[in-house]
Amino acid sequence: MDSSPDDIIKDDIIKEISGIVRVYKNGRVQKLVGTDVIPAGLDPSSGVQSKDVLFSPNKTLSARLYIPKSTNSSTTKLPLLIYYHGGGFIIETAASPIYHNFLNLIASESNVVIVSVDYRTAPEHPVPTCYQDSWEAIKWVAQHVNGNGPEQWLNNYSDLGHVFFSGDSAGANIAHHMGIRVGSESIKLNLQGIILLHPYFWGKDRIGCESDKHPWTKAVRDLWLFVHPDTSGLDDPLINPEMDPKVADLGCSRVLVCVGEKDILKDRGWNYRTILKENGWKGVTEMWEDKGEDHVFFLYNPRAQNACTLRNRICTFINRIRAKA
Template identity: 40%
Template sequence: MGGNEEASNEIARKFRFLTAYKDGRVEIHYPTQKVPPSNDPNTGVQSKDVIISTEPPVSARIFLPKIHDPTQKVPVLYYIHGGGFCFESAFSPLFHGHLMTLVAEANVIAVSLEYGLWPERPLPGSYIDSWVGLQWIASHANGSGPEPWLNDHADLSRFFMGGDSGGANMSNFLAVHIGSYGLPGVRFIGMIMVHPFFGGMEDDEMWMSMYPTNCGKQDPKLKPPAEDLAKLGCKKVLIFLAEKDHLREVGGIFCEDLKKSRYKGAVEVVEHEGVAHEFHLFDPASDKSRSLVKKFASFLNEV
């Protein structure tokens, strides 16, 4: 019995976010917590959860700002959370709180995607889920989609998309697709990338282990080539970096690659000194976190 226990604890591979054992078990190092939707009496922001698709299973949490004038529609933000493709949630306290604050500051509707996580949903599953969510949002362009909040209050001629870490990576994937194939009824204004994950570091091996059919370290999802960056289907890009972030170097390389590509839009980079990855989620009351939210919000309001 002792021998079996010892064998079952034999590690096959260990990464930043997970440990894979030789018996097939996987241990995710960070638990995912979830909280129900709620309304904020101070700001008037409301939230609710919706089913986008049953196959694949995709859902979202929608945040609606306080509507002062029902005849005036507001911009839409499609947000994709980070978490190494294997943990975290649109329904977690961190992202729920962040989106509530952002929606109140920017006066936009936010659709925060809940996508499938590895290992239950191997990559490219989360990329597929993000595309499904995007198509669902676009289905409201003529005001007859399945979600009343979007039909009644969304201005899809002012559409923005973004996310943090792995979510920023997926946003870039979608922006390339929009630039290549279009998104009828939607005018894609800008993309926001917070502490983005791209290739060129030790986490590449983790990503490739999650993606059985990957194309290696030059996979365009991991390391977007210049020809893809030139296709981004938006007018402007805002990228946040953090000095002490383990993704700072690859984020900086992505910024330079984007500027050197033939992308015709505007690129703005904001770096916060002395802080680490996702600092704004873990310490939302800090001055730097508040400045990130204010900059994010102002970007959403400059069309």
Template identity: 40%
Template sequence: MTSSSESKEVELDFSPYLKVYKDGTVERIFGSPFVPPSLDDPITNVSSKDITISSQISARIYLPKLTDPNKKLPVLVYYHGGGFCLESAFSFLHHRYLNQIVSKANVVAVSVEYRLSPEHPLPAAFEDSWAALQWVASHSVKGSEINGEKEPWIIDYGDFDQVYVGGDSAGGNIAYNMAVKAGDDNESLVGGVKILGAVLAFPYFCDLETKKESMAYQMWMFVYPSVPGGINNPLINPFADSAPDLSKIGCRKVFLCCAEKDDLRDANLHYVKALKKSGYEGEVELVDVEGEDHCFQAFDPYTDKAQSLISKMASFIRG
């Protein structure tokens, strides 16, 4: 439930992003409007539709224009950004952006609508994201008992030898944690599906250098108020004492992009440096964009720099 009433008493003010009122209502100041899917986007020729995965999880699935209906395509499980508390898989910004990625990468994409904080504090988003990834993987197994109806676009066109996870900002954090969980010896995806690669765009990471007064720190404590270890929790801090060995990330290649003006840049570069030093045997690709800020390519995907970055992501996925 949302409210924009100025007469109610504010409990938490995260302007210009959101406000939480003492009566429990949430006013999301930042965000783009929901838009419907399209069976033939006029700019990219990408088709999309909305699907239900479970009672708590839905998604928007994308299919590029097919030049060879018999050819199997990579599958991208995508997690939207928004600090775990904003935006949506169905919002204008993410829909327009996914159309671009799907068109350039020639990939089937499943953009996950996970539950948001503060109505559903973390770890709800991580739980939903793993369940959605398992649901996608279940399409590789005939008669799988994973909840939800099977999706023909995934069955008919998805190549389960080329499964990617990806996302921007908080979504990049989720994608990273899904890859880490998939690499855990005690966890596995349905059908033995393996994640080939992770696309981490401006991932929301913190480290011990993150200051308590920073928005990154404050937002984390807001979306996960009961978090064990605070900023030293491995879900937000890949360098935490209790974090898994970086070399054990469950994918064979990692693409990370950051930007010069982004407050998360230092933590992002720290992660890439640490991953390369960890003994990780996979491919690591870093793109550091000069003169730009956080998730610039999603806010305006038609600039030259945005198009260049999206093309690099697509090239990474196409292999």
């Protein structure tokens, strides 16, 4: 019996992460979601302005910058939030509608300047490329410490004495590792705090509510092995902070970890606080759990009560730390 066109297409697929990405025999990569983009510019509902800038030495990497409406009338510089989008290290960009809309709200409600990093993604650029790109962004931001860097928005509006890192899911994983690099390497940045939203951490052994029978366990496992072909496994320090000898080098004094009650990654978020404490980190970890919510719910329904409450928690965390400084 001859194969149908659909059968031929299926036979050509050599790897698939369900609902996220397919890789074909000829090398073509098909990303199934997270490919939509929205231009930067003025957000009429909040008054936040955004623009895209190139930041790498060879001008191939970009970030989207956000400044709140208050910068038009205030002479006081604002805290800087460096944000890393999620998407399992595979999908989404700094120009994705869900992130653009989310960060417009964060910039407006928390009154912060934001640098949203558009790091390169797998499988075209496997892990650890995302970490390397993210560190390049931090080094670029650090050029503005004395107010004479290449980007005037950062020179004019950002207070690099009050810098925060944040991200969701895979982006939260990146934010964590960037915090360790700040703490263990010499860089002119005053990192005040890190905000991890539903962080993507994992490990070889199941903990808490995790189960090998959970419908998402295989996907979470396969995702890591797909994006990092050279990994040492599920206890690689890049995915399991419990195995990282540098975890106590986290270069800030406060961390906020937000999790969702129904998220399979929830207990990894809770366990993160224990890992930091047991490894001798001297800072304070705050925890926040949204009841009844699943993974990164706040991106898809930003006007829901729990999403608004979570953003208010972020705002409080940033501005309380700044007020104490």
